Amino acid sequence: MRYVGLDVHWRQSTFCVLDANGKTLCTRTIVGPWDKVLLALGQVKPPFAVCFEASTGYGYLYERLGAMAAKVIVAHPGQLRLIFRSKRKNDRVDAAKLAKLLYLDEVPPVYVPGLEVRDWRSLLEHRQRLLQERTRAKNQVRALLRQHGVKAPRGLWTKAGMKWLLSQGFAGAGTALQRDLLCERIGSLHGMVKRVEAELANIASRHPGVALLRTIPGVGLRTAEAVLAYIDDPERFASVKAVAAYFGVVPCQDQSAQKQRLGHITRQGPATVRKLLTEAAWVAIRRSPTVKAYFERLHHGDVDRRKIAVTATAHYLLRVMHAMLRTGEVWRGEAA
Structure with missing residues (x-):
């Protein structure tokens, strides 16, 4: 197996190839569109695995590379600290680092939907x-x-x-x-x-899941379709905590020894879904006694906690939606 790290751009791309022992075989820079890059990668001796960072058009590249490579991993750019926090950064260095991470099986992957x-x-x-x-x-x-x-x-x-x-x-x-x-x-x-x-x-x-999610008071068509489109397969998340982290509605955490500080939400993932979830939370607070009770339990009648409480309520609705998609059950307010 050979390991290919690909630093891809629209006009110029660079890839680095490692052998089965992690030794660099070659590094090439291709000037031109992606078709030329794919043509050059087609000359790499199979079998090989390839890794590149998620960016615009990553789905197209994933499918094209999947036809020629034994394994394709799309890396999460925000979690590649070895690259984006490096003091020495250029395309050849980045491609080599991606290849090494792929060789070590340490690439933080992203989910690629159909x-x-x-x-x-x-x-x-x-x-x-x-x-x-x-x-x-x-x-x-x-x-x-x-x-x-x-x-x-x-x-x-x-x-x-x-x-x-x-x-x-x-x-x-x-x-x-x-x-x-x-x-x-x-x-x-x-x-x-x-x-x-x-x-x-x-x-x-x-998509039957849209109608299922709309049984929640306050969740309309726009919110239901956005949540379903970005969750796609509910089984890909190991837990509800993973779902919340994916949509960026969990707090930032700074923990050391006995000290722990929780800050604002991370705001990772699709901002459109967070916006729609917040709007749905406000409507659900007015329409559902269960959601209203949850909100008031966090709000405590304190004006300064109003935004915190509605964000937590949106988080709660997201967990409920994920559970409903996994089980196929409709909204049951008395047990939610």
Whole structure:
């Protein structure tokens, strides 16, 4: 078995090959797209294992490399301290370190979902970007109105509100043009969001787990599909603690001897899911006596603990969702 460490980039990539004894056989730098890199790796004498860091397009490379290599491991870049904390860092050094970690079986791996799930996740993140862009455009409209001392009515983004906005007269032609362009952008983004949500609804209809998670009070379609898309296979997590750590809703820990300090949540993993979980937690607190009791037990009526309590409630909902996906049981509030 040979071991290949691949430091991959779009325009230039470097790989290092070790033999069965861990001795360096060769190091090559390939200038060009990934197809040229794959062609060069195809010349390595099989069998060989290959390791590279997760980045944009890692799923595509994983599948292409899987067709030629005996073993492919995608490394977690945030856990490769040997590389990202190194004082001497370049592509050849990084490729050699990846090859050595692969040889020693010390690569921190990441889970690589199938093409369908990767496409699902990508569409979820695209929707989130569209929403953020639409929010920025709306904020610019409000700022424009404030600049001219115009108070916006309630329901500004309804049809009646938009009609009112377009009817406003401004002293400068430039201001009116900005208003018109922003309104057009908001309308265009609204249409894009609707198209994306229609496709997401179509995808969600093919996954029974989405309907299962929606039996939880406060968990809507968007939250259920996001959690399911990123969990994918609930059996890949050894425990509920591993699920919480994956989504970054566990506290940072600094422990030494008898001293232990817990800080803010780690915020690792998909931020979109954490956002949706928090929104679902607020709704569940209002709709479910069980969730409300859990929240109030942590809140203690202290305003300063409100955010801590809702984050813990989101963590609780995530654990419940994982358990439901593993067992196939619907929400049972009295036993949750």
